[in-house]
Amino acid sequence: MRKMCGVFGVADHAEAANIAYLGMHALQHRGQESAGMVSVDDAGRFYSDRRMGRVGEVFTPEALARLPGRMVIGHVRYSTAGGSGLENAQPFVVSYRHGQVAVGHNGNLTNAEALRDKLEHEGSIFRSTSDTEVIVQLLARAPHPELADRIAWVLPQLEGAFSLVFLAEHELIAARDQNGFRPLCIGRMGEAHVVASESCAFDLLGARVEREVAPGEMVVISRLFSGQTASYALSSRRFQPDVQPPPRRACVFEHVYFARPDSFIDQRSVYQSRLQMGRLLAREHATSADVVIPVPDSGIAAAIGYAQESGIDYALGLVRSHYVGRTFIEPQQSIRHFGVKLKLAPVRAALEGKRVVVVDDSIVRGTTSRKIVKMIREAGAKEVHLRISSPPTTHPCYFGIDTPTRAELLASSHTLEEMRTFVTSDSLAFLSREGLLRAVGASGKADSGFCDACFTGNYPIRLGPGRTGEVERPTLQVVPAS
Ligand code: AMP
Numbered sequence: 001m002r003k004m005c006g007v008f009g010v011a012d013h014a015e016a017a018n019i020a021y022l023g024m025h026a027l028q029h030r031g032q033e034s035a036g037m038v039s040v041d042d043a044g045r046f047y048s049d050r051r052m053g054r055v056g057e058v059f060t061p062e063a064l065a066r067l068p069g070r071m072v073i074g075h076v077r078y079s080t081a082g083g084s085g086l087e088n089a090q091p092f093v094v095s096y097r098h099g100q101v102a103v104g105h106n107g108n109l110t111n112a113e114a115l116r117d118k119l120e121h122e123g124s125i126f127r128s129t130s131d132t133e134v135i136v137q138l139l140a141r142a143p144h145p146e147l148a149d150r151i152a153w154v155l156p157q158l159e160g161a162f163s164l165v166f167l168a169e170h171e172l173i174a175a176r177d178q179n180g181f182r183p184l185c186i187g188r189m190g191e192a193h194v195v196a197s198e199s200c201a202f203d204l205l206g207a208r209v210e211r212e213v214a215p216g217e218m219v220v221i222s223r224l225f226s227g228q229t230a231s232y233a234l235s236s237r238r239f240q241p242d243v244q245p246p247p248r249r250a251c252v253f254e255h256v257y258f259a260r261p262d263s264f265i266d267q268r269s270v271y272q273s274r275l276q277m278g279r280l281l282a283r284e285h286a287t288s289a290d291v292v293i294p295v296p297d298s299g300i301a302a303a304i305g306y307a308q309e310s311g312i313d314y315a316l317g318l319v320r321s322h323y324v325g326r327t328f329i330e331p332q333q334s335i336r337h338f339g340v341k342l343k344l345a346p347v348r349a350a351l352e353g354k355r356v357v358v359v360d361d362s363i364v365r366g367t368t369s370r371k372i373v374k375m376i377r378e379a380g381a382k383e384v385h386l387r388i389s390s391p392p393t394t395h396p397c398y399f400g401i402d403t404p405t406r407a408e409l410l411a412s413s414h415t416l417e418e419m420r421t422f423v424t425s426d427s428l429a430f431l432s433r434e435g436l437l438r439a440v441g442a443s444g445k446a447d448s449g450f451c452d453a454c455f456t457g458n459y460p461i462r463l464g465p466g467r468t469g470e471v472e473r474p475t476l477q478v479v480p481a482s
Helices: 016-026 061-065 111-119 132-141 146-158 202-207 252-258 271-284 298-309 333-343 366-377 417-422 435-437
Strands: 003-011 034-040 048-052 071-079 091-096 098-106 161-170 171-176 185-189 194-196 206-213 217-226 229-236 291-294 317-322 344-346 355-360 384-388 426-431
Touching: 003 016, 003 098, 003 161, 003 171, 016 034, 016 061, 016 071, 016 194, 016 366, 048 098, 048 229, 071 161, 091 384, 098 132, 111 132, 132 146, 132 417, 146 161, 146 171, 146 217, 171 194, 185 202, 185 252, 194 202, 252 271, 252 435, 271 384, 271 435, 291 298, 298 355, 317 366, 333 366, 344 366, 344 426, 355 366, 366 384, 366 417
Parallel strands: 291 355, 355 384, 384 426
Antiparallel strands: 003 071, 003 194, 034 048, 034 071, 091 098, 098 161, 161 171, 171 217, 185 194, 185 206, 217 229, 317 344
C-alpha cells in the first residue's frame, strides 16, 4: 500500500502539543486524510489522538488540551483508497513488556509483505494493513531492553523508504533509511528539540534548522532525571555501523512537486530547484507566445523561471480556490472528476486572444492537464502550449509517493504526440532528465545522489516479486483533439 505522509516531533517544550499542531499544519500538504499525535508526560504516561481529517479539524483546542507533556510526535497521512481508514492512521502506539512506544512513518517499505508473511506465520496478529505495523511487530521481538538498541535491531531488516519518529516514556528518536529517500531534519527552538519532514515546519515555529538526519542515522533525544529535574540530551548513532552505506537516493520528486517551495531538502532550496527547472525548460523548449501562466500552485515557481528565461510576460491565467483539497488526493474517483473545476478557474482577461504557455510540474494520468487546456481555450486563448517542468512520469513509485500503476500513467504507454493529442494542447514538451538533474544541483556528478525511478524505471533497490513495474495494458484512450 502506498502512502504519502509527513512526520513531526518535539521534545522539551511546555506546549509540545501546540507546537506539534503548528508544525503539522506546515506539513499538511504531505497528507490530508488523517492526522494524529501522541504525547508523553513527565511521568511517562501516554496520550494519543488519531482521526480522519486535517490537522485543523482533528486538533481542536479541547483535543490539544488532552495531550499533555513535553514530548510529542505527530503524523499527517494520505493513502490510496484501499488503505485508508482509521486503523491505518498514525502514530501507532503499542505496549510491550518494556513499556510503550509510538511510531510515525513517512515512506514505504518494499519488503513489508515478505516481513508480514513471516511474522504472521510465526504468530503475530496485525491490526492494520499498514506497512508501518511491521516495524512495531518487529520491535516487540527485539532481543534488547533499551529502545534505541531495539530500533537499531529492527531498522536493518527493513527495505525501502523510511523517515521515522518514535516516542517512548523518556525518549524521542528520529531515523532515516540508508538511501535517504524521504527528507527529515532536526532543529532547535530555544531549549526544545524539533524534528520534521520539511524545514518549512521550523520556519513557522521560528525554530532553527540544525541539520538533516543523515541517511542511516538515528538521532536519540533522551530525557534524563536528576532528582525531580529533567534535562534532555541529544545523541546520534548509525544503525548499521558495520555496513558500507549505499549511495544517497533522495527523491527528486520532492523537488518537482511534493515538498513545499519554502523548504530546504538536504540543504537545497526547493524553490531554487523549481525556478531552475523552469529556466532550463524554457531553454530546452522555447516557443513564441504572449504570456506564461502557471498551473497554481504546483507550477508557480517553474513558470516564473520559464518567464524569466524566455522574456515572455508572466500572467495569472488561472486562479486556485484554496477551500477544496488537492484533486489527486481525494481517494474517490467521482470526487476527483469534479476536482479540477472546483479548484481552478480561468482568468479570461489574462487569456483572451493570447498565445499561452502553461507550465505545470508533472503529468500523471493526464486528466488534470486535459481539463486545464480545455478551460484555457474556453476562456479565449488562441494557442495553448503545455510545458512540464519534469520528464514524463513513466513508472510508479514504491518509496512513498503515491503514483498510480503503469497502466494509469499516461506517459508509460503513449508517445509524446499521443500525449499531446490526449491533453489537446497545440504543443507539449517536458524537461529532460539532464535538465532536471541540473536544476536540483546534481549534474556533472558521477552519481546524481537522487532517485528518479518515476522518470526512468531505474529503481535503486531490489523490489519484491510483482513489483518491477512491467508494462501493463493501457487503459487510457487517445481522444482526437476537437
Ligand atoms: P494528472 O496528470 O491529471 O494525474 O494530474 C497531474 C497533477 O497532479 C500534476 O500537475 C501535479 O500537480 C499533481 N500530482 C503529481 N503527482 C502527484 C501525486 N503523487 N499526488 C498528488 N498530486 C500529484
